[in-house]
Amino acid sequence: MGAVDLTQFHKTFFEESLEGLDAMEAALLALDSGSTDHELVHTIFRAAHSIKGGAATFGFAEVAAFTHVAESLLEEVRSERRGVDGELIDLLLRSVDCLRAMLDHTSHGLPAADADSEALRGELVRLVSGEAAPAPAATTAAAASVDGWAIRFVALPHLLQTGNDPLRLFRELQQLGRLDVCRAFVVDAAPTQLAELDPGQCWLGWELRLHGAVARAEVAAVFDWVEGDCELAIEPIAPAASAAPVAPVAVAPPVAAPAASAPRPVRETAAASSEGSSIRVGIDKVDALINMMGELVITQSMLSDIGEHFHPSQLERLREGLLQLERNTRELQESVMRIRMLPIGSVFNRFPRLVRDLERKLGKQVKLELHGEHTELDKTVLEKIGDPLVHLVRNAIDHGLESPEQRRAAGKNETGTLRLDAYHEGGNIVVQISDDGAGLNRAAIVAKAEQRGLIRPGQEVDDAEVAELIFQPGFSTAAQATDLSGRGVGMDVVRRNVRDLGGSVGVRSQSGKGSVFTIALPLTLAIIDGLVTAVGEERYIVPLISIVESLRLRPEMVRKIAGGGEVFHFRNEYLPIMRLHRAFGCNAAITEIERGIVVVVEEEGRRVGLLVDDLLGQQQAVVKSLEAHYQRVQGISGATILSDGSVALIVDVCGVVRLGQRSKAA
């Protein structure tokens, strides 16, 4: 409990620790796949070490204790006293999972340790140092006095002003082993008169004994931050000496327990307030932003200068200035958007582990290839794309790739290849999951679809339609049930999730050669390119990405069909006409089809013509959520503000198409 309130750093600690765990996991997997790079071991060790240090600083004793044992094990690996084998990596991977759960609990103010974590910690302890030594980790400090350290620590007067408090240091030492204060004293240089004392200066010194099998480096690490602010001596104590009676002012042992648990109420309040996520931004991006801001200010002052003493002869300069302003604004917008962009690698990184686990479980051999990890994606999109991707990868390994025997029989390499690609295409990010497995089982899918009544028995279906079938709601994977199915996510959910992000998902498959799932995602959800259309007195924005073509129809192109629907002939097919003014109830709109304009939009391979009055132009629209300000409206995905300050609604093409189908059915 220093003068600084530590709870404000909790969130950063959790974020950094989770990053550290990710790094640990990645390095462990690299080791597992046969890499002998010594740097990997260092990476793992460093990650564990900083989590331990942080946890101890913030008083998360259980996390610190757990990490401490893992770290001791890693230390043995690092100093090459222990070899790396599959078993060890398994154990460490489980420790990573366990730590993740512990951090999660801690961040919600729950007790971190449970039976599982204790069992795992026991396993680690047993492995460390061969000897069934009691955990050097603090809290179980029943500890027979083995070796320990005699520490002489004398604060220099300015120690407290560096924000360090001996109380915190001693608590950290308690995490390492049983701590006895042999002597606490006031240094001779201390002022004798209270009047002369500056309460901010420290005049105390201590002689301590730390009992336990602790490395010197760990003890020294506790004092890392006060180097130069104190006199410090750390000497080993012989086993005999440590048993000697100590202390005129020895600490009563029962006090050690409350010491570890005291900070708990603090962390609960902190957890409650640490909702809301943050983002880490590269300093180069921030610099670019500041540069851009500078340019904008220059342009602004130039313009206001012109405005001050305007003369018609300066018109040309004014235009130039406005042009520059437009350029600055656009660049600034791009830079700001770039701040939200994160590499997709952060999502890809979880797959090596997933693939490894699935391999073991299913007895298949999979080679995972990752490409385009540096492709950047909006943070929101990135967070939501994880689960669909996991599902697709799981599917590919479970259903797509065959067992080694089947592969050998088919004349293929026993090890199947699963490839993840991410790249830019147009205004989209494309993520592909391809495998060289058996491809979609056409016969089974068709049979299943007939059984579910999705198609008529004997109906001719082409490959594209078969592929489309697996995305249908109700097309359960039960037909291909394995222990991995029944996790509650079907392909229809994948499609829905992707669609919620404004993207699309499709599949191409070749029997015996494998399948390719392609997800196309918008770069960002915050800005769309749209076509501004007029419908009556309203303005609607149609996302450019779904527009195929806009055309004016001649009366003879339009057919009325039974049930009140209208269709028109468009490139060898008939498309339904969706009157926007009717769908959204707009007044004073053009109702004769031949006087308005039809915008042909496509969504999931389905095309519809939207009837609008006029096209007003193309514009980038900053999407504002309608739900946040009003409520969800069918067929509308959001709103934006036009240059004249009026509000325009953004058409949710998918929703409108569905709306059209429903009104047709009604």
Place this chain on the structure above:
Amino acid sequence: MGGKRAAKNKQPTAVADEAAVVCLPADCRLAAQAALKAQLQQVLQHGDIVIDAQALERIDTAALQLLVLFRRELEHNGGALAWRGTNEVLHEAAALLGLEQSLNLPTATSA
């Protein structure tokens, strides 16, 4: 810091017949210690002093040091220091720093 001595305008928090009482604030960390020091200085000549820790919630090394030095000077002047309402926070911090005896703290009741 200023030329005026705070002692002139402030009386000890409560004065019993024999012992003066000084109460520790809830947050007795660095920021609170100028005030605490002024209070303690006033009662240095008072003889027996009681420190009331009932309200205490947070304390740091600097505060404990202040109290240790206070007791030293108080006893030098022939006074004695006693405690009232000591709590877990105080005992824990004092024990960790090995200052229980120097502060004349009563033995901790178990947690």
